[in-house]
Amino acid sequence: MSYDNKTAAYFGARDLPDVIDYVGEFGAELVTFLPFVYWLYRAGQLGNRKISTYRGMRSFYFFLADDQLVEKDEPRKFVNFKSRIGLTRWDFLPNPNEHIAVRSPYEAFPNYRKQFKSARFMFDKPLLVVHNKFNREWNSEVPINFFSINELEQIFSRLKAHYQIVYVRHGRSGTVDGYSPDHNVMVEFDETRVMQRHPEVIDLEHHYREHGSGVAINQYKNELYAACYHFISVQGGGSYQCAVYSGSLLLILHRRGPETVHSYANGFYQYATNPAPICMVAFNERQLQDGLGAFEDSSLCQGRVMLGPNGSRIANELAPSRIHRKGQPVFGTDRPPLPGEIGSQF
């Protein structure tokens, strides 16, 4: 599709299907598909079309009427980047590949912090969300990006005096209820003991079972995130979600993944919300420990995290702009965009 035809498609909405269907993982949906749908909605181009997505996503599409959203009750699946070309459902997205996505005039990110503001998560201390996962990734037989028990112990023991920590690992209780999970195969992981040693730490799934009656899990989670300005996450879609909450401090433990090529320093982590989060990337346990220091020198002012001198020094050392990684490009990142590039050409 040529550039001009594509523009015409948006404004005449000629080529968009009656049901715009999303197929893929959660994180990519948040940072590529959803901002396009929201732009269509606000630009008056969605019309009577429907959005088809996965179960549990209702709250993210808060701007749509009930009859405009179809929730599919099926597992998500990863779609190979080479398959995201041609006249398919991907072609009309301004950014079909999240790993080389650039700021686009056809995208608008909803203000989730404002949308999900609630009084549900009020504590004496500021909130800190720790987001973990433990599943097989890519072609590996074993999990790669995860907080080990030892790392969780370090995070909890060091920061629980400063923060009300909420621990999130979807599927921890063994069941996934209320949403379609990504395609990854869960692997057994038992953080029971570390949670018992730190009873001050709240487990999100447990808290939801106790207090979340009548509320969808993603609505509950979004309200939690909207009340939180401090996030520590492992690489992946969970950290993408943290990055859409404005003004935050976000520490990511990244052992492997394509986000280092572009997304952290110049991609959606820098434009999905305003102010963009202060992002720190740790590649190993030592850097993770260093990063925790920034959380000890942080305060909140005008809806954004302010770091003190030590916190800023640490954030500078762990800034994504320091990353100059070489190696075989994967996941469609062989031609990363230039810093500051605008998605004006398709």
Place this chain on the structure above:
Amino acid sequence: MHLQIDQTQLARLAAMPETLKYEGEFGAELVTFIPFVYWCHCIGLFKGRKVSTYKGMRPLYYFLGDDQVIERDDTRHWVPFAQRKSPDQWLVLPNANEHTSVRSPMEYFPDYRSAFSTGELTFDKPLVVIHNKYNREWDNEPPRNFFSLENLDEMFNMLKGGYQVVYIRHGMGGVSQGYSLDHNQLMDFGDGDLLARHPEVLSFDALHERFKDRFSVNAFKAALYAKSYRFISVQGGGAYQCAMYSGSGLLIYHKEGPEIHHSYSKGFFTRTANPAPLLLVATNRAELMAGVQAIGSGFVFSGRFIPGSKHINRMKRLSPHRFKPKRPAKYGMAELPVHLVQ
């Protein structure tokens, strides 16, 4: 708060004239007209089209070709909000009134910090830009929003030890030949003598004189601003321009003006750049000097100004969110979306 586009607006977009003309003041052009033109450019709608603007504005439309920018040698004039109704000029803009503007899917702010970054300007110390004005305002009233000579003297003394202060007041050296002025009548002000007593402080005009072979006034100002993360400005269009530089600390001395209703806390000041400027608004001398201390503290990291930790509470006290104005709506503010005037 978001603006949603309706079919009427889309029809206006389709009927947009070949030459889109801007009439009005400098600040409003920056925050309502340019983001619309930039968005049109990014999606290809500006192919074969031109803007007609005022003399000196070429650099701020850097993304357009030379043959797409017409510069008129006219004096700018303020256009009352009630008159901003022509369908091919004002109503094609998603936000025709800067004071009630909300985030629009048809606006896109250019990244001026990236666009104007240059290695040609270097200073030994970090920059602080102080932007002043001294002219009749609104209904030909005497100057209201300005830094007095006493304010300036105090600020220079506080900042010049640790920073390279650059002082800007357009028209200070007489009427500039490089750009069209706003309609406001300039008045004599003794800041030239004050600068002579603070030789460490650079006058913008004198600094530009050194670079005028390579930069027009507005290109030089844009490049200078791209170097700075600390801005102190009086209320008005000069402050709007400071707000377009990402990650800055911006202190505004606001005696009077409609921006406290909406623009500072919910309007364009929150979306002209990312990260949006950290905004402090001072309404009297004591607040101004507290703000200067905060701006003069801290450091810059990863492209954002971080105030010294001792000043966080001061930043909170000077937050624009503290205003609850109850004055009658002016400047078209009766058109604010209902929930915003509650």
